[in-house]
Amino acid sequence: MTHAITATGLRKAFGRTRALDGLDLTVATGEVHGLLGPNGAGKSTTIRVLLGLLRADAGEVRMLGGDPWRDAVTLHRRLAYVPGDVNLWPNLTGGEAIDLFGRLRGSLDQARRAELLERFQLDPTKRCRTYSKGNRQKVALVAAFSSDVELFILDEPTSGLDPLMEAAFQQTVREVTAEGATVLLSSHIFSEVEALCSRVSIIREGVTVESGTLAEMRHLTRTTVTVEATEPLTGLDALPGIHDLEADTTRARFDVDSTALPAVLAHLATFDVRSLTSQPPSLEELFMRHYGAQPAQPETAR
Amino acid sequence: MSAYAGTGSLLRLAARRDRIQLPIWILASAGLMSAGTSAVASEFPTEESRVTALKGAGSSAAVLLMRGVPVGTDLGALVNFRNLATILVVVALMNTFLVVRHTRQNEETGRAELIGAGAVGRHAPLTAALLLAVLADIVFGLVMTGTIMSSGLAAEGALAFGAACTVTGLAFAGIAAVAAQLFQGARAANGLAATIVGVAYLVRGVGDAIGERAADGIQVVSAWPTWVSPLGWGELARPYGDERWWVLAVPLALAVACVIASFVLVDRRDLGAGLIPDRPGPAFGYRYLLSPVGLAWRLHRGSTIGWVLGGFVFGLAIGSLGKAVKDALGTNAGVIDMMEGLAGGGGGPDLVKMFFAAMMNTFGALAAGYVIQALLRLRSEEAGGTAEGLLATAVSRTRWIGSHVLVTVIGAAVMLLLAGAGAGITDALAGGDVGIGTLALAGLAQLPGALVVAGFVVLVFGALPRLSVALAWAALVVSIACGLFGDLFGLPQLVRDVSPFTHVPAIPAVDPKALPLLALTGVAVALTAAGMALFRRRDLST
Numbered sequence: 001m002t003h004a005i006t007a008t009g010l011r012k013a014f015g016r017t018r019a020l021d022g023l024d025l026t027v028a029t030g031e032v033h034g035l036l037g038p039n040g041a042g043k044s045t046t047i048r049v050l051l052g053l054l055r056a057d058a059g060e061v062r063m064l065g066g067d068p069w070r071d072a073v074t075l076h077r078r079l080a081y082v083p084g085d086v087n088l089w090p091n092l093t094g095g096e097a098i099d100l101f102g103r104l105r106g107s108l109d110q111a112r113r114a115e116l117l118e119r120f121q122l123d124p125t126k127r128c129r130t131y132s133k134g135n136r137q138k139v140a141l142v143a144a145f146s147s148d149v150e151l152f153i154l155d156e157p158t159s160g161l162d163p164l165m166e167a168a169f170q171q172t173v174r175e176v177t178a179e180g181a182t183v184l185l186s187s188h189i190f191s192e193v194e195a196l197c198s199r200v201s202i203i204r205e206g207v208t209v210e211s212g213t214l215a216e217m218r219h220l221t222r223t224t225v226t227v228e229a230t231e232p233l234t235g236l237d238a239l240p241g242i243h244d245l246e247a248d249t250t251r252a253r254f255d256v257d258s259t260a261l262p263a264v265l266a267h268l269a270t271f272d273v274r275s276l277t278s279q280p281p282s283l284e285e286l287f288m289r290h291y292g293a294q295p296a297q298p299e300t301a302r
Numbered sequence: 303m304s305a306y307a308g309t310g311s312l313l314r315l316a317a318r319r320d321r322i323q324l325p326i327w328i329l330a331s332a333g334l335m336s337a338g339t340s341a342v343a344s345e346f347p348t349e350e351s352r353v354t355a356l357k358g359a360g361s362s363a364a365v366l367l368m369r370g371v372p373v374g375t376d377l378g379a380l381v382n383f384r385n386l387a388t389i390l391v392v393v394a395l396m397n398t399f400l401v402v403r404h405t406r407q408n409e410e411t412g413r414a415e416l417i418g419a420g421a422v423g424r425h426a427p428l429t430a431a432l433l434l435a436v437l438a439d440i441v442f443g444l445v446m447t448g449t450i451m452s453s454g455l456a457a458e459g460a461l462a463f464g465a466a467c468t469v470t471g472l473a474f475a476g477i478a479a480v481a482a483q484l485f486q487g488a489r490a491a492n493g494l495a496a497t498i499v500g501v502a503y504l505v506r507g508v509g510d511a512i513g514e515r516a517a518d519g520i521q522v523v524s525a526w527p528t529w530v531s532p533l534g535w536g537e538l539a540r541p542y543g544d545e546r547w548w549v550l551a552v553p554l555a556l557a558v559a560c561v562i563a564s565f566v567l568v569d570r571r572d573l574g575a576g577l578i579p580d581r582p583g584p585a586f587g588y589r590y591l592l593s594p595v596g597l598a599w600r601l602h603r604g605s606t607i608g609w610v611l612g613g614f615v616f617g618l619a620i621g622s623l624g625k626a627v628k629d630a631l632g633t634n635a636g637v638i639d640m641m642e643g644l645a646g647g648g649g650g651p652d653l654v655k656m657f658f659a660a661m662m663n664t665f666g667a668l669a670a671g672y673v674i675q676a677l678l679r680l681r682s683e684e685a686g687g688t689a690e691g692l693l694a695t696a697v698s699r700t701r702w703i704g705s706h707v708l709v710t711v712i713g714a715a716v717m718l719l720l721a722g723a724g725a726g727i728t729d730a731l732a733g734g735d736v737g738i739g740t741l742a743l744a745g746l747a748q749l750p751g752a753l754v755v756a757g758f759v760v761l762v763f764g765a766l767p768r769l770s771v772a773l774a775w776a777a778l779v780v781s782i783a784c785g786l787f788g789d790l791f792g793l794p795q796l797v798r799d800v801s802p803f804t805h806v807p808a809i810p811a812v813d814p815k816a817l818p819l820l821a822l823t824g825v826a827v828a829l830t831a832a833g834m835a836l837f838r839r840r841d842l843s844t
Contacts, residue, residue, distance in 0.1 A: 051694050053842045073698045081694040087687030089601065090487065092583075092591075099587030100597060104695035129410070129487060140691070178411035 002029045004061075004182040005050065011060035012045055012206075019045040020056070021206035027058035027184055027199075027204055028060035032177055035186040036196035036287060042206040043186040044084065047155050050184075051081060064151060077106045080144035080258040084156035084186075086136040095124030112147040134208045135161035145172050148195045152176060152183045158192060170195055190284040202287065210286070217286055222255040225264070231272040239264055308371050308422035312430035318402045327396045328442050331389055338385040339453045343377060349782065352380050356520050359383075365506035368619055371522035373543025379458045381450065382541045386463065391503055392535045393442055394466045394474040397435050398495040401478035404431035407488035408821055409573060428479060428568055432561060435475035443468030459542035465550055466536030473532045473553035476497065476560025482566035486575065487660030499533070506531035532556060534574035574784045592820060594697050601683075602676055602706075606713040609672040613665065613717040617724025617745070620661045624654050624725075652811065658736060659722040659745065659811035660727065665721045667782050669714045673756040676710040676775045680763050681770050685844050701840050703760060707830060714752050718745040744809040748820035754802035755781060757829025764836030767843055 005027040012020040018041045027033040032079040036296060037043050048054040049065055052072035061068055066075045066152050088097050102108025117124055124287045128136065137160050144152060166189075173183055173196050187193050194214065210280065211215060222243065233251040236242060241260025246253045256264050268276070343386040346352045359365045370387040405428055408414040413425060447464030451457055478495040485491045511526030516523055521543070526533035533552060537550040590596050680703060683689040690770045692702060722745020726738030743751045758777050785801025786795060798804045801827070805818045 025382055048690075048842070052733075053690060053693060055839075055841060073696050076694060077696040080689070083687070083690060083694075085687065087691065089597075092587075092600070093585065096583070096587040096591060100592055101691065101695060103587070103592035104594070104697050106696050123582075124585040127583055164414065178446040 001160060004029045005033075005051075005061075005063045005184065005292045007046070007061045008059060009050060010061065011045065011057045012049060013044075013294040015023070016099075019052070019206055020049070020059075023203060023206055023299065024183075024208045024211070025201055027182060028209070029182050030177065031198045032173060032183040032185060032277070033194040034200040035184060035203065036200060036283075037186075037203040040259070041203045043203065044155055045206075047081075047184070048221060051076075065111055065162060069281060077103040078149055078290055079153060080105060080147045080149045080154075081093055082137075082140045082144045082157040084209070085132075088127030088131070088136055088139060092128055093125055094122060094131060094135070095127060096140050098143040099126065100144065101140075101263060102147055105147050107148045107151070108146050108243065109148060110146075113142060114204060115170070116142040116145055119172070120165060125148075132160070134165070136160065137161060138165070141169065145176060150180060150181055152246065154183065154185045156186055158187070158189060166192065178212055191284065194283050200283070215284065218258070218280050221281045221286055222257055223261060223281065223288065224255050226253045226277045227268060227273060228259050228275045229270055229273045233268075233271055235262075235267065239267060305423040305425040306429055307426060308417075308420065309426040309429045309433070312422065312426050313433050314405040314415070315439075316430050316434045319404075320400065320438075323436050326395075326399070327436070328358040328445055330663050331392050331619060332441065332445050334392075335446055335449045336383060336453070337547040339381050339450060341457070342380050342384055344455065346377075346380060349375055352377075353520065354823070356380070360515065361521050361678065362518060363606050365623065366510040366513065366522060368445065368623075369510075369523055370506070370537045371510045371513055372520055373540045375520055378450075378455045378542030378825065381455065382537075382543070386466065386537055386541065387503075387506070387533070389446065390470050390533050390534065391499060393439065393471040394499045394502070395438065396442070397471045397475040398481075398499060398695065399476040399492060400435050400438060401431050401475050402491045403496065403717065404434065404480050406485065406491045407477065409606065410488050414573060425568060428482075428564060431709065432475060432479060439468045439471035439475070442471060450502070452815055456542070458545060462541035462545040462547070462550075465541050465547075466541060468669045469550045469557070470474070470533065470536045473535075473560070476564070477532070479564035480560050480567065483564055488814055502531045506534035506537065509534060510537075563712065579731065580800040592700055593694075596708045596709060597692075598705040601679060602709050602713065602805060606672075606709070606717075610667075610713065610717045610720060613668060613672075613721035614724045616668065616770075617665070617721035617726075617741075619724035620658075620664075620721075620729045621728030621730075621734075621741070622732055623722040624657060624729045624734045624736065628654050636758075643730060650770030654734065656808075657735060658729075658741060659808035661725065661802055662722065662741075662744045662748055663760040663806070663810065665718055665745050666751045667778070667786060668721070668805075669718050669748060669752035670778055670781060673710050673714050673752050674759055674778055676713065676755055677706060677759040678774055679762070680706055680760075684767065684842060687844070690842060693842065697823060699824045700834050701836050703763075703837060707756065709758065710756060714756070715746065715749050718748050718752070722744045741812050743814070747809050747814060747819060748803075748806055750826065751781075751785075751802040751806045752831065753826035754822050756832065757826040760830045761836070764833035764840070767790060767840075775810070 003026055005025060007023065007025040010020045010023040010025075010254050018052070023042060023046060025035075025046065027038060035043050035046070045054065050068050052075070055069050063099075064075055064078055068075060088094075092100070094268075099108060101138065117291065120142060122135060122138045122142060128139070131139065137157065141157060141228050144154075153290040161169065172193065173185070175191070176290050179184060181193055183196075185193065185197060197214070199211070199213050200217065228251045233247060233252050235256065236247060236252055239260070239262070241257035242264065243257075244256045324561050337657065346355055352375050352664045356375060359369070360372050368387070369383055372383045408417065408427065415426065418424075443464035445464075447457075447460045450460035450463055456779060474495070475527070477498055481491045481495040481498075482488075485494065505527045509524065509525045509531065513522045513524045513528070515521075524534065524538065528538060535549050535552045540545065540546050553730075587762060591600055596648035680689075684694075719742050723738055725741040725745070726741035729736050729741070730738060759770070759774045760771070765774065781801040781803055783801075784798050785803030788801065788804065802822055805822055807815045807818060
């Protein structure tokens with residue numbers, strides 16, 4: 001497996017604030033990789049380091065076989081970037097901005113551009129100053145996805161888009177990955193990440209705390225089980241790996257560590273079980289497990 | 303009265319935002335007035351000298367166009383003649399920017415939406431902006447009056463001078479309030495209001511230039527165009543020349559009418575919308591736009607054309623003064639000394655050429671102002687986030703800076719060439735013999751000086767981005783103070799050598815020398831290269 005991006009031990013400080021504190025990130029070629037973390041975790045800083053806009057204080061980064069700082073221009077020909085907060089020139093029209101980004105990147109597929117304008121319902125004749133946040137976002141999305149590139153770096157690209165446009169965005173990401181492109185997607189929207197991403201990295205305070213496929217990460221966590229039997233369910237509280245047990249004789253609801261699941265199922269099999277549902281943990285739950293108990297961090301890293 | 307709810311809070315907010323800017327406008331004008339008043343007193347101490355000067359000045363249409371009309375021969379009248387027209391432009395611009403800043407600019411940036419969602423009435427933002435303008439104008443007028451009186455001139459004329467400033471300011475606050483309703487963009491609103499200032503100045507000037515000489519051979523009676531110009535009324539109130547107080551009611555009436563009109567317009571439009579909507583633009587980018595240089599030209603186009611035209615008009619005005627200088631001031635030894643100083647100690651015998659050499663230096667300073675304004679765009683693009691999007695494409699940092707530098711250098715060169723040629727054209731029309739080509743090249747010879755300033759801007763942008771705006775403008779002040787006025791201020795040569803303009807040969811008073819110009823260009827290239835290298839090494843910062 002080749003890697004589009006490998007970063008190890010990235011560090012970056014702004015004055016006294018440590019935005020990245022030994023971050024690791026590996027993105028395989030052809031995958032959609034989700035980058036999750038609360039505000040100020042270092043997502044945008046990571047992306048700016050990858051784009052050569054910031055220079056890491058320490059650590060190794062390779063992207064598409066090059067050094068993002070040294071080889072910025074040659075690498076930028078092969079990637080497209082959509083920032084979370086799209087800033088455009090107020091007196092250019094959206095169409096002009098799209099063509100400008102395309103030309104400066106090196107390539108723009110006009111047929112694709114027309115198709116995407118239609119799909120995202122964007123009027124390219126309006127001046128950028130009159131666009132709403134969502135429409136500015138669409139300008140950057142159309143410009144990025146009309147380019148013939150290997151890597152898409154998307155920093156919360158759908159903030160400001162309505163649900164219909166969110167669906168259009170997901171369809172577009174699937175189209176480019178079907179053609180072999182790699183996508184790094186930083187996002188707050190769990191359903192989007194669950195729908196699109198094959199692998200996910202969760203970062204916090206500048207460190208990667210969890211990274212893997214969704215299946216792997218679910219393996220590391222708890223499954224919620226609801227069970228109902230015709231006879232009293234006993235002995236559950238004595239089993240290892242069971243948490244938050246709510247039981248009233250014949251019914252029980254609990255969370256179980258994935259590693260303890262076989263033993264729990266074996267125990268349940270000794271009862272006359274009438275119904276049993278189990279729910280895999282959602283990404284949101286994974287995320288909340290990492291952050292839920294913690295106070296929110298102030299937004300420092302930009 | 304709920305439409306005005308929150309006005310007090312917004313007024314305090316606006317005053318706080320302007321707590322540095324407005325005092326600078328007012329104190330700088332006071333400094334200008336103070337210097338202007340003492341200059342008049344020292345240059346023309348006797349009634350005789352004033353009569354000679356005013357006779358000469360009053361016979362030149364160009365001087366009347368720039369300065370207004372003489373209203374008498376005492377010191378106060380000369381202070382009025384030399385300063386009022388300029389100060390009125392300053393107060394007009396102060397009000398224009400103030401009102402637009404606190405109305406349309408807030409709407410454009412979306413701040414007004416946040417404010418409007420609070421317990422704030424529909425009329426409150428505009429009312430607060432206008433109240434701040436009223437306060438600023440009253441202070442401006444009082445400071446002017448005080449400054450003039452402190453030099454020992456009569457109170458009545460000083461009061462008329464100050465009052466003229468106040469009411470002219472109010473008229474332009476009203477005009478800006480209307481302009482702010484018309485356009486969606488603050489830039490467009492500022493542009494319209496500033497254009498009105500320029501047109502008003504020109505109309506007033508024409509009225510004065512075609513005015514009739516009074517029987518005493520000194521005073522000039524303005525013709526009708528001055529009466530229709532908002533910048534003419536202050537002058538028509540005649541501070542220090544049998545004050546005509548009632549004229550000051552005219553700008554007040556205009557202010558009231560404009561304020562009423564702007565409130566009517568506020569009631570008729572949506573927040574953020576203008577009465578003149580943006581028209582749709584091209585759906586595709588034309589080829590000439592699609593490169594870093596194309597984009598840079600597009601971003602600088604409007605202001606560059608403005609500066610170039612402004613430079614040309616300035617050149618035309620300066621050229622028309624050449625003959626007046628010869629006729630009116632040729633016998634005044636003090637003026638000859640001053641010219642020599644301004645021209646950088648050229649020391650030629652030809653006063654007209656010395657005058658033009660001195661004026662070329664002001665063209666150079668103007669060009670330096672242009673390159674600073676243009677190159678600070680690098681910083682605003684970086685801080686505003688548009689540079690991030692651009693540098694994430696296959697555009698190198700060097701190429702990005704280079705595109706802005708290229709457009710700026712060409713703009714400055716064209717501006718200097720046209721300013722010099724403009725001076726040559728009007729000089730030739732007035733019967734002068736300096737030559738259009740000579741003056742055009744003399745203008746262009748200022749380019750290396752401006753380029754050093756440009757290089758300095760790139761250097762501070764690369765080294766200290768957050769301080770670049772302040773440092774760049776400080777550099778302009780230093781180069782003008784040390785270079786243009788170094789001799790007048792009596793600064794030691796070492797200090798004067800800091801300014802690039804000290805080293806520009808005083809063409810056409812002296813023969814052109816290639817070496818200093820090449821050396822200045824070399825310094826400019828070195829500064830630019832250093833700035834680019836530092837920028838390549840640093841993080842993008844907001």
